[in-house]
Amino acid sequence: MGKLIYLDNAATTRTSPEVLEAMLPYFTEHYGNASGIYSLGQESKEAITRARGEIAAVLGAKENEIYFTAGGSEADNWALKAAAEAYVGKGKHIITTKIEHHAILHTCAYLEAQGYEVTYLDVDEFGEVKLSELKKAIRPDTILISVMFANNEIGTLQPIKEIGEIAHEHGILFHTDAVQAFGQVPIDVDALHIDMLSSSAHKLHGPKGIGFLYIRKGVKIRSFIHGGAQERKRRAGTENVPGIVGYGKAASIAAASLEERAAKETKLRDYLIERVMKEVPYARLNGHPKKRLPNNANFCFQFVEGESLLIMLDMEGICGSSGSACTSGSLDPSHVLLAIGLPHEIAHGSLRLTLSEETTREDIDDTVEAVKRIVEKLRNMSPLYEDFVKKHQ
Amino acid sequence: MYSEKVMDHFQNPRNVGEIENASGVGTVGNAKCGDIMRIYLDIDDQGVIRDCKFKTFGCGAAVATSSMATELVKGKTIQEAMEVTNKAVMEALDGLPPVKVHCSLLAEEAIHAALWDYAGKHGIKIEGLEKPKSDIHEGEEDEQEEY
Numbered sequence: 001m002g003k004l005i006y007l008d009n010a011a012t013t014r015t016s017p018e019v020l021e022a023m024l025p026y027f028t029e030h031y032g033n034a035s036g037i038y039s040l041g042q043e044s045k046e047a048i049t050r051a052r053g054e055i056a057a058v059l060g061a062k063e064n065e066i067y068f069t070a071g072g073s074e075a076d077n078w079a080l081k082a083a084a085e086a087y088v089g090k091g092k093h094i095i096t097t098k099i100e101h102h103a104i105l106h107t108c109a110y111l112e113a114q115g116y117e118v119t120y121l122d123v124d125e126f127g128e129v130k131l132s133e134l135k136k137a138i139r140p141d142t143i144l145i146s147v148m149f150a151n152n153e154i155g156t157l158q159p160i161k162e163i164g165e166i167a168h169e170h171g172i173l174f175h176t177d178a179v180q181a182f183g184q185v186p187i188d189v190d191a192l193h194i195d196m197l198s199s200s201a202h203k204l205h206g207p208k209g210i211g212f213l214y215i216r217k218g219v220k221i222r223s224f225i226h227g228g229a230q231e232r233k234r235r236a237g238t239e240n241v242p243g244i245v246g247y248g249k250a251a252s253i254a255a256a257s258l259e260e261r262a263a264k265e266t267k268l269r270d271y272l273i274e275r276v277m278k279e280v281p282y283a284r285l286n287g288h289p290k291k292r293l294p295n296n297a298n299f300c301f302q303f304v305e306g307e308s309l310l311i312m313l314d315m316e317g318i319c320g321s322s323g324s325a326c327t328s329g330s331l332d333p334s335h336v337l338l339a340i341g342l343p344h345e346i347a348h349g350s351l352r353l354t355l356s357e358e359t360t361r362e363d364i365d366d367t368v369e370a371v372k373r374i375v376e377k378l379r380n381m382s383p384l385y386e387d388f389v390k391k392h393q
Numbered sequence: 394m395y396s397e398k399v400m401d402h403f404q405n406p407r408n409v410g411e412i413e414n415a416s417g418v419g420t421v422g423n424a425k426c427g428d429i430m431r432i433y434l435d436i437d438d439q440g441v442i443r444d445c446k447f448k449t450f451g452c453g454a455a456v457a458t459s460s461m462a463t464e465l466v467k468g469k470t471i472q473e474a475m476e477v478t479n480k481a482v483m484e485a486l487d488g489l490p491p492v493k494v495h496c497s498l499l500a501e502e503a504i505h506a507a508l509w510d511y512a513g514k515h516g517i518k519i520e521g522l523e524k525p526k527s528d529i530h531e532g533e534e535d536e537q538e539e540y
Contacts, residue, residue, distance in 0.1 A: 345424030
């Protein structure tokens with residue numbers, strides 16, 4: 001295989017060499033347990049404090065509002081389950097959306113089994129939450145609103161500020177899953193009225209296995225992992241010091257390069273979208289044309305099935321992903337594509353391409369050429385296309 | 394994930410296409426579930442399958458099982474073709490991942506559906522052949538929306 005074109009940065013990213021370099025001393029040199037009182041332990045503790053500060057600065061948060069976790073899914077689980085438990089005195093109603101990540105949706109299903117009620121908001125054809133629907137869903141016993149910052153499949157950005165305002169006007173906690181958005185778009189937790197925010201390092205060129213939950217001071221949620229007194233007694237377990245150091249570094253780099261990177265990625269993304277929509281017949285762009293993550297493009301190609309498309313792209317060294325049922329291990333295609341109103345058979349033919357700073361125009365050109373070739377090949381094999389052509393002859 | 398044989402039949406599918414005025418055509422599966430197979434049979438007066446072609450909308454396993462199924466029934470008599478079961482297709486492909494076993498079932502059903510069509514056109518009865526289970530026309534109202 002020749003060169004690799006990696007366009008699945010929403011799944012995970014390459015750990016940046018600078019991040020890795022920052023982490024390495026914390027494996028073999030500064031390996032002390034941060035709870036130790038000797039200086040070796042104190043070095044680890046200081047490194048954690050520095051990283052916490054770096055991350056807090058990116059969000060406009062205070063250092064003691066950042067709680068490290070093992071990743072985004074843990075942060076989501078923690079936020080929802082612990083808030084549900086802490087605020088049960090006020091009520092048992094939670095509002096979220098139909099297009100959340102499964103870390104939210106399956107946690108909500110778990111809470112429903114525990115006697116909580118969850119309202120799953122619809123989204124419009126672009127994947128945006130309707131604020132009027134949100135307002136209508138609010139009840140006196142609503143304790144939490146959880147809406148993702150940006151969708152992982154179609155990249156649509158939600159009106160987070162407006163949602164935060166509505167939540168706070170009604171005295172309801174507001175959590176956002178920002179796993180895809182953190183480091184990609186500017187986030188200020190105060191300006192956006194965010195009470196809790198989940199994030200994961202490996203989405204922004206940090207290491208896997210480390211994330212954090214931002215918890216605004218005053219929010220009364222309890223520990224999720226019980227044990228030692230780490231993370232202000234709210235998250236037990238010896239700190240993943242190399243991971244935390246790596247996350248601090250990745251967050252600082254992402255924040256410093258955000259504007260320039262977003263501009264570059266947006267330009268390439270729009271070039272990709274323009275070429276695909278112009279050159280591949282019966283293609284559709286999923287998600288909002290403008291209000292979307294700078295690096296996300298998501299298409300449906302009618303009469304074509306997603307997994308076949310992915311395997312053929314892989315054979316040409318191109319990594320993408322799909323919301324087809326075959327890639328999810330179930331019979332149903334992506335819940336996100338169904339929620340924006342796509343029929344099943346079209347949702348099966350989706351392709352998500354997510355760029356990084358390293359993506360070049362040449363990568364995009366090669367990818368578009370490959371997509372054109374493969375879609376044509378698959379359509380020539382497709383009975384749906386055959387019927388369509390015959391019907392329109 | 395897939396065996397070498399599955400990958401080979403996916404990358405170089407055998408017998409892709411249509412047969413004009415085919416003796417029998419069978420389409421099974423459902424676009425909603427993401428798999429549709431269509432098999433065309435050309436059967437001579439002696440009841441031998443002279444040619445077989447397919448078109449498939451589906452995953453890598455769906456394409457590979459269609460390709461293998463057409464290879465297995467080509468040159469066979471109708472009764473021999475009836476013995477091309479999903480197990481036979483799977484074995485010929487050196488196995489499928491558990492979540493893809495339904496693709497091989499679809500291949501068996503597609504052959505049966507094409508034979509059913511042939512039998513209906515010629516007013517004959519094929520021993521052991523039942524009306525195909527899957528039907529493409531389920532959920533037809535949703536199909537092929539243009540945008």
